[in-house]
């Protein structure tokens with residue numbers, strides 16, 4: 668599929684996730700079949716003041732979307748220019764429900780107060796030569812759904828695609844994602860629509876692709892980069908291979924290698940969280956995972972996982 672002039676090898680995308688989708692994990696998801704990966708949200712002021720401090724983009728993950736969050740059209744454009752050479756598209760976050768982000772009148776704040784959406788999208792679009800997309804929630808709460816209006820504003824401002832998380836701000840991550848609302852956006856705009864919310868299997872990815880142009884997978888990709896390859900296989904052949912416990916643990920070891928390559932200064936708790944995701948659902952891993960929770964050292968974790976690997 669194409670987003671603007673950007674050609675993508677498939678329409679299965681890794682969602683932006685703060686504290687999850689760092690460079691090592693983005694590279695891994697790309698290797699295992701994601702057509703596009705996203706950075707977590709990057710704050711307009713942070714990018715302008717100190718992008719070099721936290722820039723972890725690497726050519727090995729491309730194509731990658733850099734996601735910006737903010738409230739000021741001028742600053743958003745400036746931040747977009749700063750990250751432009753590292754990324755293949757700029758995504759604008761109009762959905763983050765985090766208190767600090769809302770406090771800065773950014774993220775999902777714009778869903779309640781849509782006055783600036785048009786000027787933010789159009790100034791970012793004017794500032795860069797790469798495609799610009801936006802990611803929205805479907806409203807502030809169920810009584811104020813405004814996904815169709817918001818999407819039309821975003822399209823009119825020149826965006827090349829729109830990602831729709833089928834939940835309201837008040838829902839946060841609870842309840843079921845409203846796929847009907849995503850369908851309604853698709854019926855009302857001509858730009859590609861990227862559906863998002865509750866895709867946790869290749870079957871669900873296929874179902875969502877019946878009414879959207881691409882699928883963005885978030886939580887189900889944590890500790891599970893294979894979901895992209897499995898979904899690609901399922902779409903092409905109607906079948907896919909399950910991932911064995913051995914492959915999962917070896918996958919985690921592969922991620923550690925990627926951390927060494929792309930994020931040398933990582934802190935152990937971050938790795939431990941990934942280990943918990945990668946081992947989720949493995950038979951007889953309960954004790955192992957319980958021990959992991961209090962573990963403080965990488966050496967200890969690796970030793971325990973290597974031992975466990977011999978038993979699976």
Ligand SMILES: Cc1cc2nc3c(=O)[nH]c(=O)nc-3n(C[C@H](O)[C@H](O)[C@H](O)COP(=O)(O)O)c2cc1C
Pocket residue numbers: 682683684685686687706707708734760762763802832840863864865866883884885886887
């Ligand atoms: C830990 C976590 C961090 C997230 N961070 C971001 C973010 O930085 N930017 C963003 O647009 N959405 C963020 N999201 C929302 C996801 O991109 C996605 O919209 C949401 O999880 C729904 O998709 P899912 O049902 O596939 O998980 C985050 C979600 C989680 C669970």
